[in-house]
Amino acid sequence: MLHHMMDDLKTTSAVALRLSALAIACGAALFITTGFLCAAIFVVVLQRYGLAEACLAGAAVFLILTLITALAYMLYTRQTRREVAEVEKSAIAAALSDPAMIAVVIQVARAIGLKRLVPLLAIAGVAAGLSAHRRRDGADQAD
DSSP: OOHHHHHHHHHHHHHHHHHHHHHHHHHHHHHHHHHHHHHHHHHHHHHHTTTHHHHEEEHHHHHHHHHOOOHHHHHHHHHHHHHHHHHHHHHHHHHHHHHHHHHHHHHHOOOOOOHHHHHHHHHHHHHHHHHHHHHHHHHHOOO
């Protein structure tokens, strides 16, 4: 049993290492390809229009690449934020719908006493409201 688990671990780590090496090689090839593409555009524009226009064309190519990368990053972070929000909502819904959790809350309320519990709940509510407000403001500033 342990031998099979070790073999499985070795196999999965070898596959992950190979895929990582392949991704690094693809990234390096893309970087080199982009460099040659920019150099070719620079030379063509330099021969036709001159040095200043060639530099501006090179800057335009890098600006376009930067904008594409920034757009991809923004879309990725937005998608990740939505997935995290769905997980948080489902965790809260699961906790509130769990009868065992409700029983624990009722027992804690009985043990502490209702008169002592009300101020604690008020403080917890204010803290949760401030936390939600800060989280919402942070999400607005990130977009």
